[in-house]
Amino acid sequence: xxxxxxxxxxxxxxxxxxxxxxxxxxxxxxxxxxxxxxxxxxxxxxxxxxxxxxxxxxxxxxxxxxxxxxxxxxxxxxxxxxxxxxxxxxxxxxxxxxxxxxxxxxxxxxxxxxxxxxxxxxxxxxxxxxxxxxxxxxxxxxxxxxxxxxxxxxxxxxxxxxxxxxxxxxxxxxxxxxxxxxxxxxxxxxxxxxxxxxxxxxxxxxxxxxxxxxxxxxxxxxxxxxxxxxxxxxxxxxxxxxxxxxxxxxxxxxxxxxxxxxxxxxxxxxxxxxxxxxxxxxxxxxxxxxxxxxxxxxxxxxxxxxxxxxxxxxxxxxxxxxxxxxxxxxxxxxxxxxxxxxxxxxxxxxxxxxxxxxxxxxxxxxxxxxxxxxxxxxxxxxxxxxxxxxxxxxxxxxxxxxxxxx
Numbered sequence: 318x319x320x321x322x323x324x325x326x327x328x329x330x331x332x333x334x335x336x337x338x339x340x341x342x343x344x345x346x347x348x349x350x351x352x353x354x355x356x357x358x359x360x361x362x363x364x365x366x367x368x369x370x371x372x373x374x375x376x377x378x379x380x381x382x383x384x385x386x387x388x389x390x391x392x393x394x395x396x397x398x399x400x401x402x403x404x405x406x407x408x409x410x411x412x413x414x415x416x417x418x419x420x421x422x423x424x425x426x427x428x429x430x431x432x433x434x435x436x437x438x439x440x441x442x443x444x445x446x447x448x449x450x451x452x453x454x455x456x457x458x459x460x461x462x463x464x465x466x467x468x469x470x471x472x473x474x475x476x477x478x479x480x481x482x483x484x485x486x487x488x489x490x491x492x493x494x495x496x497x498x499x500x501x502x503x504x505x506x507x508x509x510x511x512x513x514x515x516x517x518x519x520x521x522x523x524x525x526x527x528x529x530x531x532x533x534x535x536x537x538x539x540x541x542x543x544x545x546x547x548x549x550x551x552x553x554x555x556x557x558x559x560x561x562x563x564x565x566x567x568x569x570x571x572x573x574x575x576x577x578x579x580x581x582x583x584x585x586x587x588x589x590x591x592x593x594x595x596x597x598x599x600x601x602x603x604x605x606x607x608x609x610x611x612x613x614x615x616x617x618x619x620x621x622x623x624x625x626x627x628x629x630x631x632x633x634x635x636x637x638x639x640x641x642x643x644x645x646x647x648x649x650x651x652x653x654x655x656x657x658x659x660x661x662x663x664x665x666x667x668x669x670x671x672x673x674x675x676x677x678x679x680x681x682x683x684x685x686x687x688x689x690x691x692x693x694x695x696x697x698x699x700x701x702x703x704x705x706x707x708x709x710x711x712x713x714x715x716x717x718x719x720x721x722x723x
Contacts, residue, residue: 385559599623629646
């Protein structure tokens with residue numbers, strides 16, 4: 318697979334881990350400077366986080382938006398708002414970040430893993446349905462890589478059983494499905510502003526809903542359940558301080574102003590790469606569900622190991638010779654293979670809340686998740702960000718063509 322043309326890197330790609338692949342600049346500096354000059358860094362007294370919440374709600378067409386300290390905190394607030402009883406089940410994806418799973422356990426509920434579409438690694442209604450039980454309290458769907466799940470059948474399934482849907486949009490700012498933005502389709506939408514996301518303030522999260530009762534619980538949970546603004550405020554129930562600081566809010570405000578342009582640039586160059594790769598045997602991009610719009614947090618390929626020697630792993634090795642980093646499999650193992658689930662390491666030696674679970678939902682056997690393993694084995698994740706140019710895209714396409722055809 319290695320050729321002379323692949324011997325040395327010829328171009329350094331922008332990285333979302335530093336300034337080369339981020340849009341951070343004078344606007345964010347201006348807004349942070351304003352915050353510093355006010356001397357007010359807490360969002361309970363300042364104006365910048367509240368501005369971020371208001372403007373994000375307006376952009377999303379949501380009635381309520383709240384900022385918090387991370388994408389994990391956004392998921393945690395959403396799980397708390399649903400208010401599961403200990404031992405209740407929350408159906409989620411076998412391919413997701415631990416930050417979307419730990420909050421379920423912290424709320425004493427049981428993550429129940431469903432299989433995924435092997436060509437997108439996204440949840441499907443078909444995979445969710447067998448896991449629904451009288452204990453099911455919510456469904457968490459992840460729009461992985463900015464590629465929307467097929468939400469129509471999922472929402473139909475959930476509505477028929479009165480199960481709320483939480484959308485994990487950590488990688489999916491401005492993703493849409495049948496003309497509606499991801500995060501507004503279910504009961505609650507959760508977003509991440511971690512370093513590599515479409516908009517960033519280093520760490521941070523946003524959570525949205527149209528439901529007034531859920532909004533109240535989201536607000537309270539982020540604020541250690543203190544009733545700010547109430548006539549007789551109190552700490553009404555158990556919750557944490559998950560607030561975003563004013564400095565982070567200022568950076569996020571600057572990023573929010575650039576979000577639509579950022580997404581458009583990612584999409585434009587991704588579509589150019591897709592066009593460049595047509596006709597190359599053995600590789601193809603993840604498909605997009607009918608009616609969906611992909612916002613390309615990353616660009617993902619399906620690699621046919623019958624055509625490409627060593628499949629995604631071999632292709633990643635060849636790309637590395639061209640200076641292009643990539644991630645075969647995306648994650649090395651499904652979430653349920655991590656020790657927290659395999660050895661039930663939670664609170665001391667208690668194994669709580671797994672002690673409340675039905676035995677069948679703790680059987681993490683490979684045969685229950687054939688499409689998860691199939692999908693991971695054929696996936697190659699390419700880096701992607703808004704500062705890619707036509708030249709960068711042509712470099713990636715050329716390297717892929719040489720690697721596969723060579």
